[in-house]
Amino acid sequence: MNTTTAFLRKCLLAAFLICQVSVVPAETSPPDPLNSVMWKEMHETLLGGGPVVFDERVRVLVPGDAEDSMNVPILVDATALGNVSRILVFAELNPIHRVLEMEPVQAVPLIGVRIKVQQATPIRAAVLTDDGVWHLGGGIVDAAGGGCTAPSLGSANQDWASRMGEVSGRLWPGDEHSRLRVQIMHPMDTGLVSGIPAFYIEQLEITNEAGEVLTRLFLHEPVSENPVLTLNLPQAESVVVRGTDNNGNPILAQVRSGVM
Amino acid sequence: MVSGIQAAGNYHLKPEMIAPGTYVLSGRNEHFNFRNGGNIVNTGFIVTKQGVVVIDTGPSRIYGEQMRAAIAGITDQPIISVLNTHLHPDHFLGNQAFEDIPIGALPGTIEGIRTQGEMFNDSMYRLAGSWMAGTRVVIPGETLKPGTLEVGGHRLRLLALDGHTSADLVILDETTGVLFASDIVFNSRTPTTPHADVGRWLKALDRLASIEFDILVPGHGRVESGAKRFEPVIQTGKYLGWLSGTLSTAAEAGKSMAEVLHPDVPQWVAGQAVFPEEYQRSVVHLFPDYESAALQRGLVEQQ
Structure with missing residues (x-):
């Protein structure tokens, strides 16, 4: 698990270093900096296969390890993008992927929340700008798991x-x-x-x-x-x-x- | 993972004599992992004329067995008593190797091991892998009270403190001047807080600072003697003060939990072993209480 995570983090870093902010046609997913097995499916099912770009202006703060799988703190900040119409936060390896959506309206495109994770997973924010492009940011959280299948306290x-x-x-x-x-x-x-x-x-x-x-x-x-x-x-x-x-x-x- | 499995098996425990008849087995200043097999802890034992007193049993069955073998390599005296300082897994999961000997702990520790021991054992399998093979929880059967224990010419003062957990046993050997401080004291290693009450912990440290002793055995990190013996006590308190101050200031300023994960950190804090990881764990343990206090002060009208 740790080796895999380290590898994924290296991929993430490499992707940032060569980060290209170019829009890709709907039919192809750009290479995923988090190298997640679920990315293509997420792109299809949650984002309708729409135009996407991995964009470091979408900051997603997550801890490297989930100390408590029922309370993983995250913060999404897309302030640097401007003109945000929607934010979708999802956890790819959760049994339920969607975490929350935000329509900023007049608010800053930023939200902090705590979430449950069922296992180690990429946590991503897809941020839709007025031009119809989804900008993606994210991070990987390692976890003992079980956060989604435990009863509430x-x-x-x-x-x-x-x-x-x-x-x-x-x-x-x-x-x-x-x-x-x-x-x-x-x-x-x-x-x-x-x-x-x-x-x-x-x-x-x-x-x-x-x-x-x-x-x-x-x-x-x-x-x-x-x-x-x-x-x-x-x-x-x-x-x-x-x-x-x-x-x-x-x-x-x-x-x-x-x-x- | 494969290398972890191949490496599992030998902790290479080497008891170091720190005072007459008094030995410490020092763990690494690391997190639990597949290489160290959970050996991140200091355990110890005291050889007396009546037999051996063991202080903490390590993170796994194998550790307990190898500790027992290491003791047998030093003395022919039988082991007569085992003490568990608190409920954390690296301090008691070796109990299995000492099942034939009375194992004592404070009431809060016994209750904690009874209710949470299996959960700790499960999570240790995840963190240390095959080193944990065959480990099962052995609940201490003897309830300890604070006071003085006379064993084979050693006067052992048992102090029932708390703050790191709800029950932290500290043992002062008045005969040798060795203080087994348990996890009330960390030396150059970021303290862990999953069951901490920072206010109570600081009081426990004040108590230790007022005690006469010559050699300090912290729960984690190097043994200290001479003028340096108080340093880890002061350092642990200073860190806990910094931690609670950082978290309460952030909560009062309206920061979210994720925004507290990467604070500006003075060098003396950042220089401690396993700093960012252990601090981030503490944020999850402790921030909700500071946050709740800050939010309760807000002006809210339910409608």
Whole structure:
């Protein structure tokens, strides 16, 4: 495993060194810097075989090793690209590939989140720019695995239901944007554990005081339990976080700038 | 992987005498891997007139067996007691080789090995491969209390500390002045934190700094004596202070967990063995609590 990972990392490095930012026709996948066996299939199924480019302007921060397969921290930052219409994060060797999608709308194309991984896997962000090209960044996480087929901790806890949907969070004012960090209590069960159906937050929308949509998020099963999201939004004194899970339970909270 | 399998089998354990009748088997300042077979730990033993006291048994059945053979190569005295300092796998998975001897540990350690021992054993197979062949969890059967133990002319003071885990046994041999500090102290090796309570750990280090001893045996890293004996105690505390300060400052500033993985690091931190890897593990262990505290201070109205 370690040797393979080291080899993959070398390939990644080599690919960066010869990185070419050229668009490739839809019918062929460019050589994958992570050398993943799943890349061609991901290109077809998740990106519809559309034009893609491996682009180091899409930064994906991941640890080399997953210390906790149920909580692997990642940060996707496509700020350097500009004009981003969509971000798709996926984990190629997970039983459920899609992790989340983001429509930045007015937000910076950046998102931090923790995810579950089932085994060592490439984690990628595909970032769609206005010209219809997917820009890809990613990294490889080594893992003991099992993150997707373990029950949520909440499901073993009597009072999880009373706190479900509860939001904690904070809005940090900044020179260029406001940083929002929120945690939403939710089991985020994958449906891959016998007797525990898939139960996860499906969508979230962040709006400002004027009711304008700042960003939209679509979460999937591999997002960790009690998701913690990190976003850079246009400067705002307060925002509203609104969403639903796949059973129709609502999430609704206002987060104001400042601290208690 | 093949080379790992071929290499497995001999840890080449060489007990080093550090005080009269007192021996340490030093592990490497590395992570568990297929080459070191999990031997990253310091174990030890004390030969007394009544028999041998063993302190920690290493990461695997094979290690325990080879440790027992190494002891037999030094003394004809029987082994009369085995102590496990805490629940981490590199300190107790060699217990199997000492099953015929009373194995003692603090209550929190016994409970931890009972509930998490198998999980540790599984993950050691993943990390060290065939070195772990045939290793099974042996739960200590004797509950230790803090206090003084008289064994064959050695006065052993057992200190029940915590912070590295919920129960950390530190053993001071008052007769020789050797302090077996367990994983409360690391020497030039980044401390591990999967079960850590940093505040409690710093208190435990304060306690050790106030104790009279001549030779320090850290859980990981070089044995120290003379003027240098306090350095690893200070160094471990300094690192834990840096770690908690870095994580709490980042959480309070709104950083996400992934943004904390690659901080600006002073040279004295970066120079420690297995630094970036062990620090990144600590981020996953410890950051959620700092993050939660920072988020709880935010102004949120549920609607």
